[in-house]
Amino acid sequence: MIGTGMNSLSTPPATVARAARFRPLAALVHPLTLRAVSFAIALLAWEIAGRWPVSPSFPPFSETATAFVALLSDGSLLRAFGVTLTPLAIGLAVSGAVGVGIGVAMGLDERVEWFGVPIFIVLQAAPLAALVPILVMAYGIGLLTKVSIVCIMAMPVIVLNSFKAVRHAPRSLIEMGTSFLGTRAQIIRKIILPAATPVIFAGLRLGAAAGFVGAVLAELLVTPTGIGDIITYNQSIADYPKMYAAIAAIIMVSVGFIEILGFVEQRFLRPETRRTA
Amino acid sequence: MITTLPAGSAGMPPSAHPGRFGDGIPAAAAPDGIVEVRGISKTYGGGVEALNNISLTFPEGALTSLLGPSGCGKTTLLKIIAGLVAPTAGEILVKGRRVTGPGPERSFVFQDFALMPWATVLRNAAFGLELRGVARSEREAVAERYIEAVGLKGFEHKYPHELSGGMRQRVGLARALAVNADVVMMDEPFSAVDEQTRRRFQEDLLRLVAQERKTFLFVTHSIEEAVYVSNRIVLLSRRPSRVQRIIEIDLPRDGDPDRIRRHPDYLDTVEDIWQGLRHYVE
Amino acid sequence: MLIGGYRIPAMASLVVWAIVWEIVGRADLTLLIPPLSATLVRLAEIAGTESFWEAVGITARTFAAGSAVAILVGVPVGILMGRVPLLDRLLLPWVNVFISAPLSALVPVIMAIFGFGETTIVLTVVLFAIWIVILDARAGTQSISPSLVEMARVYGASRWQAFSKIYVLSALPEILTGIRLGLLRAVKGVIIGQLLVSVVGFGRLFEIYSSNFLMEHMWAMLIVLFGLAFLIDTLLGAIERRVDYFAGSRN
Numbered sequence: 163m164i165g166t167g168m169n170s171l172s173t174p175p176a177t178v179a180r181a182a183r184f185r186p187l188a189a190l191v192h193p194l195t196l197r198a199v200s201f202a203i204a205l206l207a208w209e210i211a212g213r214w215p216v217s218p219s220f221p222p223f224s225e226t227a228t229a230f231v232a233l234l235s236d237g238s239l240l241r242a243f244g245v246t247l248t249p250l251a252i253g254l255a256v257s258g259a260v261g262v263g264i265g266v267a268m269g270l271d272e273r274v275e276w277f278g279v280p281i282f283i284v285l286q287a288a289p290l291a292a293l294v295p296i297l298v299m300a301y302g303i304g305l306l307t308k309v310s311i312v313c314i315m316a317m318p319v320i321v322l323n324s325f326k327a328v329r330h331a332p333r334s335l336i337e338m339g340t341s342f343l344g345t346r347a348q349i350i351r352k353i354i355l356p357a358a359t360p361v362i363f364a365g366l367r368l369g370a371a372a373g374f375v376g377a378v379l380a381e382l383l384v385t386p387t388g389i390g391d392i393i394t395y396n397q398s399i400a401d402y403p404k405m406y407a408a409i410a411a412i413i414m415v416s417v418g419f420i421e422i423l424g425f426v427e428q429r430f431l432r433p434e435t436r437r438t439a
Numbered sequence: 440m441i442t443t444l445p446a447g448s449a450g451m452p453p454s455a456h457p458g459r460f461g462d463g464i465p466a467a468a469a470p471d472g473i474v475e476v477r478g479i480s481k482t483y484g485g486g487v488e489a490l491n492n493i494s495l496t497f498p499e500g501a502l503t504s505l506l507g508p509s510g511c512g513k514t515t516l517l518k519i520i521a522g523l524v525a526p527t528a529g530e531i532l533v534k535g536r537r538v539t540g541p542g543p544e545r546s547f548v549f550q551d552f553a554l555m556p557w558a559t560v561l562r563n564a565a566f567g568l569e570l571r572g573v574a575r576s577e578r579e580a581v582a583e584r585y586i587e588a589v590g591l592k593g594f595e596h597k598y599p600h601e602l603s604g605g606m607r608q609r610v611g612l613a614r615a616l617a618v619n620a621d622v623v624m625m626d627e628p629f630s631a632v633d634e635q636t637r638r639r640f641q642e643d644l645l646r647l648v649a650q651e652r653k654t655f656l657f658v659t660h661s662i663e664e665a666v667y668v669s670n671r672i673v674l675l676s677r678r679p680s681r682v683q684r685i686i687e688i689d690l691p692r693d694g695d696p697d698r699i700r701r702h703p704d705y706l707d708t709v710e711d712i713w714q715g716l717r718h719y720v721e
Numbered sequence: 722m723l724i725g726g727y728r729i730p731a732m733a734s735l736v737v738w739a740i741v742w743e744i745v746g747r748a749d750l751t752l753l754i755p756p757l758s759a760t761l762v763r764l765a766e767i768a769g770t771e772s773f774w775e776a777v778g779i780t781a782r783t784f785a786a787g788s789a790v791a792i793l794v795g796v797p798v799g800i801l802m803g804r805v806p807l808l809d810r811l812l813l814p815w816v817n818v819f820i821s822a823p824l825s826a827l828v829p830v831i832m833a834i835f836g837f838g839e840t841t842i843v844l845t846v847v848l849f850a851i852w853i854v855i856l857d858a859r860a861g862t863q864s865i866s867p868s869l870v871e872m873a874r875v876y877g878a879s880r881w882q883a884f885s886k887i888y889v890l891s892a893l894p895e896i897l898t899g900i901r902l903g904l905l906r907a908v909k910g911v912i913i914g915q916l917l918v919s920v921v922g923f924g925r926l927f928e929i930y931s932s933n934f935l936m937e938h939m940w941a942m943l944i945v946l947f948g949l950a951f952l953i954d955t956l957l958g959a960i961e962r963r964v965d966y967f968a969g970s971r972n
Binding site: 196197199203204217219276278280281284287288291293294295296297298299367370374375378379382383393394397402406409412413416417420 | 751818832908
Binding site: 342343344348352353357 | 521522523540541542543545546547549551553555556557558559566567569570571598599600614618
């Protein structure tokens with residue numbers, strides 16, 4: 163059930179190649195050109211909708227872009243990102259390390275699986291965002307609270323993906339390792355973990371996305387801070403271009419971060435994807 | 440022509456075997472059977488009986504095929520010999536020692552190649568030695584030699600997904616040869632390979648068998664393939680499998696490989712085995 | 722898992738976790754976590770109040786409306802993307818952006834345009850749910866065996882026949898997976914929407930409980946929401962497995 167979500171975040175090169183082979187029309191136009199065209203059309207639509215105007219609280223793209231430059235040049239955007247991204251980075255590092263550890267342990271040991279998998283399945287299905295007000299009320303909106311919120315949101319998907327990755331490591335490769343006299347430790351280190359890497363990383367990307375949702379939610383609720391402060395403050399004084407600029411900025415950072423995570427995986431952990439035949 | 444072998448009977452190396460090609464005579468007992476299968480039965484959890492009291496001896500230095508219809512348990516028997524699957528009853532002796540798990544004197548070629556997609560051809564071929572703790576330079580030197588022997592020189596730094604199915608199985612073969620085991624087991628190695636590639640591979644396999652002087656155990660469901668590559672064919676019946684017949688084959692293996700496929704003995708044996716099997720096929 | 726030869730059901734460990742919860746609550750380790758038993762008593766108490774059922778009503782309404790929009794729009798868009806490469810190339814980058822973007826940041830935009838009512842919550846649900854529905858419908862359509870498509874052409878199927886009889890049915894397993902994942906995201910969306918709007922439904926209840934430190938009330942609500950989410954997941958998972966059963970012969 164995580165599988166499909168994961169595929170969406172990492173389009174394997176094979177799929178792209180197949181799509182291109184079956185569809186001669188699309189192959190004529192370079193994907194990057196089309197991507198640029200796609201973004202240009204969307205921005206143009208935004209501009210027109212904003213000028214029309216769809217709503218007084220919907221500024222056109224040009225004004226939002228100007229506001230973005232203004233926020234960037236007076237340093238307030240960077241300061242806000244400092245506040246927002248610090249707990250996010252800590253939270254993701256913690257839930258990455260702990261979550262992969264728990265997931266791998268559950269994949270390797272049946273008792274740990276029995277104890278851990280059901281609770282994480284419940285947590286993954288559950289709307290954990292509902293915990294945010296409790297945490298904020300109890301502990302205020304300090305660094306620790308934000309880190310906990312990021313961990314709560316990011317952990318279940320990271321744990322479950324790591325578990326599935328390890329549990330579904332190809333049986334024939336493990337059999338091969340056994341037949342060539344690999345020890346249990348060797349098979350885990352040289353076969354199971356490398357085979358699990360793609361799905362574990364898909365989990366990390368999904369976890370990062372959930373962590374961003376949690377971080378932004380925490381900052382919007384109760385006492386706005388960081389990027390949430392810029393959004394709510396400008397909303398309250400009806401400076402919509404600045405509000406939209408801040409929202410666009412956090413979305414770009416989030417998407418960029420997840421792309422970088424994918425790049426790191428391909429560059430350092432998946433040698434076979436680096437070269438084409 | 441159907442011969443049921445008593446437990447402990449053994450075959451001699453085919454090179455020394457004077458029997459006429461195509462004969463179903465049980466070979467005389469010989470102490471030098473490298474692999475002995477004694478009374479092996481295997482019943483799976485669901486009550487499916489795959490093997491029923493099988494006893495066999497595999498002569499040293501020969502290529503013996505296990506041939507039988509799909510799902511007859513021949514792969515199970517091979518994996519029991521490899522120590523990957525535990526039998527329900529009976530025991531396996533390899534070089535006189537009882538098998539309790541995989542051992543250094545045996546290696547395995549997998550039906551689905553079992554190559555690690557994240558490792559180069561070189562690392563895949565050297566992986567058996569890597570697991571044994573052989574130093575990198577040493578194991579890569581050995582692996583390079585076998586990569587060349589299986590005809591993949593120049594592909595050492597490619598990844599499996601950059602190779603065709605036939606080339607991938609060559610890597611699997613190089614890996615199995617590189618650990619220098621006495622017994623090389625091959626589980627339907629060419630079943631995932633297209634017909635033309637399979638023929639080339641079969642020819643190369645004969646050359647390697649002649650060079651390496653190891654014992655090969657080969658599982659296949661193709662009568663033609665078994666007759667073409669084997670010194671000896673063990674015919675298994677449908678599930679629960681028993682040994683139905685053992686056939687010694689003595690074709691002229693040196694010279695033009697195409698001559699074998701046109702050799703009357705080759706054609707006769709294929710037809711003979713098919714006549715024996717056809718009443719099992721609905 | 723087997724203990725002493727007996728098979729312990731997989732979900733039984735949740736009982737262990739419930740006991741851990743009770744112990745932590747009784748030990749008074751943190752005021753954040755009241756004992757499970759006290760929470761359940763409170764739950765029974767809340768279940769009789771009108772405001773609770775009002776919140777349930779709003780949640781169910783907005784959830785149903787948002788999910789319906791997400792499915793009715795998402796599935797056709799996904800199928801079209803799977804069949805029309807140009808459309809796919811134009812839309813896919815955006816779908817990929819939104820599937821991993823912090824959508825909670827976009828809720829203020831919806832609030833700014835549509836105000837603090839149920840419309841905003843419905844749109845939040847759509848925003849959370851639709852992307853995975855689109856992606857899975859697209860993946861399902863792309864995985865249709867080409868020979869099936871050619872079969873339809875050989876036997877002269879019209880465009881509509883091919884769409885309704887071949888594409889939708891062949892892609893059904895993936896479409897259902899997408900719908901299940903989409904509905905789970907919709908549950909998250911309906912909660913986040915209410916939390917941020919905070920004047921209606923559970924959002925208002927949470928606001929009241931949390932500002933008065935009524936932890937038992939909070940956890941009672943959480944149990945309800947977790948239970949609902951889990952129920953939806955299980956229900957749709959069962960439907961999906963039935964479809965997978967007949968689709969198993971597809972390949």
